[in-house]
Amino acid sequence: MATTSTKEPEIITDKTQMRKWSRAMRSQGKSIGLVPTMGYLHEGHLSLIKESHRRTNVTVVSIYVNPGQFSPSEDLSTYPSDFHGDLLKLMALPGGVDAVFHPHDLYDYNNNNVNKDMIDEKGGGVVSCLEERRAGHETWVRVEKLEKGLCGMSRPVFFRGVATVVAKLFNIVDPDFAVFGKKDYQQFRILQRMVRDLDFSIEVIGSEIKRDSDGLALSSRNVHLSPEERETALSINRSLFRAKSNVEKGQVNCKELRDTVIQAISEAGGRIDYAEIVDQESLEAVEEIKSPVVFCIAAWFGKVRLVDNMEIDV
Numbered sequence: 161m162a163t164t165s166t167k168e169p170e171i172i173t174d175k176t177q178m179r180k181w182s183r184a185m186r187s188q189g190k191s192i193g194l195v196p197t198m199g200y201l202h203e204g205h206l207s208l209i210k211e212s213h214r215r216t217n218v219t220v221v222s223i224y225v226n227p228g229q230f231s232p233s234e235d236l237s238t239y240p241s242d243f244h245g246d247l248l249k250l251m252a253l254p255g256g257v258d259a260v261f262h263p264h265d266l267y268d269y270n271n272n273n274v275n276k277d278m279i280d281e282k283g284g285g286v287v288s289c290l291e292e293r294r295a296g297h298e299t300w301v302r303v304e305k306l307e308k309g310l311c312g313m314s315r316p317v318f319f320r321g322v323a324t325v326v327a328k329l330f331n332i333v334d335p336d337f338a339v340f341g342k343k344d345y346q347q348f349r350i351l352q353r354m355v356r357d358l359d360f361s362i363e364v365i366g367s368e369i370k371r372d373s374d375g376l377a378l379s380s381r382n383v384h385l386s387p388e389e390r391e392t393a394l395s396i397n398r399s400l401f402r403a404k405s406n407v408e409k410g411q412v413n414c415k416e417l418r419d420t421v422i423q424a425i426s427e428a429g430g431r432i433d434y435a436e437i438v439d440q441e442s443l444e445a446v447e448e449i450k451s452p453v454v455f456c457i458a459a460w461f462g463k464v465r466l467v468d469n470m471e472i473d474v
């Protein structure tokens with residue numbers, strides 16, 4: 161629906177301005193697509209924007225590295241960013257984007273009287289960089305069952321942080337559609353469930369994984385891989401494609417499929433966080449493939465933790 165000429169997006173850093181902009185678009189009868197990101201944009205992000213162009217009149221990209229989804233031991237401080245480069249990529253994209261929402265701090269409530277005693281520093285048993293900062297934020301969205309397994313095992317604050325910040329973005333931007341990548345499969349399913357359970361009037365779209373020419377899933381964190389680690393990391397996508405082909409040839413025993421993949425990645429030099437075959441919607445582990453599943457993997461290559469997955473529809 162969008163035009164094909166490139167354009168400069170409106171850059172909005174303030175929540176109130178963002179809301180005003182969205183309301184103005186709505187009053188002109190325009191539908192709004194939101195693509196939430198943490199910046200350092202690559203072709204994967206751009207493919208989400210193209211998906212939004214196909215469905216809506218105007219597209220908003222948010223760029224915000226959310227401290228609420230990182231635990232203090234994770235890589236918030238080294239997360240890559242290049243706002244200027246991101247803008248150039250957005251402007252070079254046919255159709256561009258209409259607005260970039262780039263708040264400095266989404267948890268700035270102007271409450272000067274926050275004191276230490278007001279804050280539950282444990283956040284229900286888990287602590288994120290947000291609580292460490294004593295931001296005076298105490299409301300969290302939790303998608304209780306779906307957040308438990310897979311990435312939730314090793315990143316206990318991650319999904320409540322993601323669900324909460326995305327709920328905030330939804331309230332501020334008020335989009336009709338929001339596009340997320342299936343690369344972060346559990347995140348996509350959790351946000352779909354959040355929207356259903358909390359009656360947001362927003363359609364959550366899952367967009368296909370964009371890969372480099374050698375098959376590695378594009379990710380902002382790939383920039384931290386050494387050339388050797390990057391080569392090693394190809395074991396994830398190669399073993400996932402092999403697993404899919406083995407299922408198509410009739411191998412349906414999940415333990416065997418998982419063992420093969422774990423062995424391939426470990427032998428290549430990766431350190432497995434998890435390798436699970438789960439139902440596409442419930443994300444519950446299955447033993448034998450009889451219905452659509454997704455094979456999800458997280459593994460460390462040096463100091464970089466990568467995720468990838470493969471939907472297998474039978």
Ligand SMILES: Nc1ncnc2c1ncn2[C@@H]1O[C@H](COP(=O)(O)OP(=O)(O)OP(=O)(O)O)[C@@H](O)[C@H]1O
Binds near residue numbers: 207371
């Ligand atoms: N290769 C990809 N293909 C499709 N979507 C992607 C891809 N990489 C990221 N996305 C999606 O882009 C959105 C923003 O993700 P984010 O900004 O965290 O980038 P990222 O590359 O996933 O970074 P990282 O994995 O290093 O955190 C998410 O919905 C994510 O799933």
Ligand SMILES: CC(C)(CO)[C@@H](O)C(=O)[O-]
Binds near residue numbers: 196325
């Ligand atoms: C959805 C998101 C922008 C929330 O911070 C983030 O988790 C991401 O980039 O995938």
Ligand code: BAL
Binds near residue numbers: 229344
């Ligand atoms: N794309 C997922 C965001 C994160 O790993 O924090």
